Amino acid sequence: MSQTIKLGYKQLLVEAEREIETLTAAEAMPLLGDDLHIFIDIRDIRELDQVGRIPGAIHAPRGMLEFWVDPESPYHREIFSETKKFIFFCAGGWRSALAAQQLQRMGLTPVAHIEGGYGAWLEAGGPTEITDVGMVKGGSE
Numbered sequence: 192m193s194q195t196i197k198l199g200y201k202q203l204l205v206e207a208e209r210e211i212e213t214l215t216a217a218e219a220m221p222l223l224g225d226d227l228h229i230f231i232d233i234r235d236i237r238e239l240d241q242v243g244r245i246p247g248a249i250h251a252p253r254g255m256l257e258f259w260v261d262p263e264s265p266y267h268r269e270i271f272s273e274t275k276k277f278i279f280f281c282a283g284g285w286r287s288a289l290a291a292q293q294l295q296r297m298g299l300t301p302v303a304h305i306e307g308g309y310g311a312w313l314e315a316g317g318p319t320e321i322t323d324v325g326m327v328k329g330g331s332e
């Protein structure tokens with residue numbers, strides 16, 4: 192017997208996109224390195240190692256986000272208490288849309304995500320780097 196999924200990923204994404212701010216890679220690019228913005232890379236660490244990262248982006252794995260954001264969580268990370276705009280991205284823009292929506296619901300503000308994610312960033316000619324695990328400042332390693 193198969194499962195009956197009542198709320199599919201497409202609907203989840205439509206609803207998320209309605210609620211959150213979406214930036215194109217080109218719109219996000221000038222914000223990189225700006226003191227008022229933090230880029231948060233929510234991909235799995237293996238993805239970063241395989242295809243590179245955005246320099247200066249903080250790595251925060253999708254599975255830990257809610258716990259890193261909530262100051263009452265034992266896993267809270269100070270970076271998420273900063274009064275900056277949090278710009279989330281993943282590989283293709285799906286995980287980041289759902290994550291940004293969820294974190295916005297929790298009260299994190301302002302948040303945005305990059306449409307098309309790291310793939311769109313690469314296509315737009317955004318700066319990238321390949322580094323060893325452990326090189327990301329303030330991230331999960």
Ligand SMILES: O=S(=O)([O-])[S-]
Binds near residue numbers: 285
């Ligand atoms: O990174 S993703 O958009 O493929 S979930």
